[in-house]
Amino acid sequence: MKINCLIVDDESMARQSLERLCSKRPELHITDVCASAQEALAILEAQTIDLLFLDVEMPELTGLQLLDMLPYTPQVVLTTSKTEYAFDAFQYQVADYLKKPITLPRFNQAVDKIIEASKTSPTSAPATNDIYVRTDGRFVRLSFDDILYIENTGDYVKIRMASQTHIVHTTMKNLEEKLDPRRFMRVHRTFIVNLSRIIDIEENTLVIADKVIPISRANKNELMNRLNIL
Amino acid sequence: MTTIQFPAALDKNILQELYADDVDYATMMFDLFLTEIIPQVNGLKQVAEQQNWPDFRQICHKIKPTFSMVGVTQLEHLFEKLEDSQNLEDATAIIDIIHNKLAQVLPAVQVAHTHLKSLQDEN
Numbered sequence: 001m002k003i004n005c006l007i008v009d010d011e012s013m014a015r016q017s018l019e020r021l022c023s024k025r026p027e028l029h030i031t032d033v034c035a036s037a038q039e040a041l042a043i044l045e046a047q048t049i050d051l052l053f054l055d056v057e058m059p060e061l062t063g064l065q066l067l068d069m070l071p072y073t074p075q076v077v078l079t080t081s082k083t084e085y086a087f088d089a090f091q092y093q094v095a096d097y098l099k100k101p102i103t104l105p106r107f108n109q110a111v112d113k114i115i116e117a118s119k120t121s122p123t124s125a126p127a128t129n130d131i132y133v134r135t136d137g138r139f140v141r142l143s144f145d146d147i148l149y150i151e152n153t154g155d156y157v158k159i160r161m162a163s164q165t166h167i168v169h170t171t172m173k174n175l176e177e178k179l180d181p182r183r184f185m186r187v188h189r190t191f192i193v194n195l196s197r198i199i200d201i202e203e204n205t206l207v208i209a210d211k212v213i214p215i216s217r218a219n220k221n222e223l224m225n226r227l228n229i230l
Numbered sequence: 231m232t233t234i235q236f237p238a239a240l241d242k243n244i245l246q247e248l249y250a251d252d253v254d255y256a257t258m259m260f261d262l263f264l265t266e267i268i269p270q271v272n273g274l275k276q277v278a279e280q281q282n283w284p285d286f287r288q289i290c291h292k293i294k295p296t297f298s299m300v301g302v303t304q305l306e307h308l309f310e311k312l313e314d315s316q317n318l319e320d321a322t323a324i325i326d327i328i329h330n331k332l333a334q335v336l337p338a339v340q341v342a343h344t345h346l347k348s349l350q351d352e353n
Contacts, residue, residue: 011292013262013299020255057291081295100295103247 002029003118004048008040008063009055009079014100018053018079021107027115037061041069049074051095051114056080056088067092068171075114090134091170131178133159135166142166144180148197148208152190160211187223188216195226235345239338240301248299253353257346263300264343267293271332274312278321286321287313300339305331 005028007018015033022028031049034040037058043049052074056063063078064085076094078085079102089097095117096110132139142159151158152172159166159175168175176184176192186192187206191213199207204220206213215223234249234256236242249256270293277286294309308328315321 011296012266013259013296016258016262017255017299020252020258057288059285059288081291101244101248101298103244104250105247 003027003050003114004029004031005051005053006031006040006043006049006074007033007053008035008037008058008066009053010035010058011055014055014079017102021102021104022053024104025108025111028111037063037066041066044074045071048072050118051075051077053077053079056085057082064088064092068173073177075118077110077114087169092174129180131175133166133168133170135168140166144183144194145196147179147184147194149194149211149213150175150184150192160209162209185219185223185226187219188214190214198227201227234349236301237338237341239335240342241298241303242301244298244303245301253346253349257343257350259299260339260343260346263296263339267296268336271328274325274328275322278318278325281318283316286315300342302332302335302339304335 005022007015007022007030009015009018012035015035019030019033022030028051031047032043034043038061040052040054041061044052054063054066054076056078057080063080067076076092077096077098078089078092078094079098079100081100083099086097095114098106098110129145130141130143132141134140142161146161148160148162150172151160153167156167156169157172157175159168172186172190172192176186179192183195184192185195193206193208193213197208199209201207201215201223204215204217206215206223234245234251234253236245245256249259270289274289277289280286290309290313294306294313297303297305297309305328308324308331312321312324312328315324
């Protein structure tokens with residue numbers, strides 16, 4: 001089965017270069033080529049794309065902003081002429097990161113890696129009870145049991161533990177995907193909570209430790225259904 | 231197998247990594263560079279004069295890697311400087327240097343383009 005690819009770049013030489021490189025790999029099928037992230041979003045919402053070659057710096061909506069809006073997560077290869085996005089690439093857990101101009105050996109290396117990874121079923125991955133986050137230049141293991149709640153603060157999220165708080169450069173969507181959905185729930189646009197750490201619930205708020213956390217109207221019913229209420 | 235002979239003024243290593251022996255691909259990229267990128271480089275001063283630095287930076291950022299696509303790697307650092315420029319005086323000075331250096335190397339790009347076209351015709 002071929003891998004359906006979408007190429008997104010606002011620069012025509014870059015688009016045509018990627019089209020040419022993709023055409024050299026029989027495993028790849030180019031579903032579409034877009035000159036903007038908005039155009040790509042419409043395609044990603046309408047059909048399933050397996051692999052996204054995504055330029056980072058585009059006007060109006062950047063490649064990283066597009067990733068935050070995706071209804072599902074295809075394999076992503078970021079393409080950029082700057083190396084400064086390497087950290088973002090890591091944070092967004094993209095499959096690879098290609099610096100322009102993209103050479104044939106480097107392109108092949110990225111595609112080989114993606115094909116190899118696609119052979120491993122994601123459902124066979126072992127369940128985990130913790131997450132590693134990069135904070136202050138090191139990776140710290142956080143046990144799910146010890147996370148109280150997570151708060152969105154713009155470009156960063158605050159992970160509140162019983163004894164300390166970690167500030168991590170990532171998005172709520174990214175982090176949410178890494179958490180155990182049986183234990184954690186997004187109760188508000190800016191809060192994900194550990195359900196087992198809730199102390200009490202009032203009309204539109206809940207309390208964890210000393211923190212009063214808002215519950216959005218849209219999430220209230222789901223929250224109540226997930227709790228063991230007498 | 232067709233061997234592409236690039237002029238010595240161009241970075242043969244990057245061109246080999248990019249195209250190997252793919253004449254059609256190389257021809258397409260040289261075509262695009264000459265027809266789309268060169269006019270943009272020629273219009274950089276006019277864009278700078280508008281002093282809309284985020285837009286200016288975006289344009290420079292897009293142009294930068296295209297020079298390596300035709301083996302002109304020596305201009306990349308100047309585009310990096312240009313991306314960072316925040317005033318008209320600095321930007322204009324860097325654009326002048328780019329235009330001068332480009333005038334020196336552009337004939338080699340055009341020779342390579344002609345050579346690629348002739349290889350395409352032979353095939």
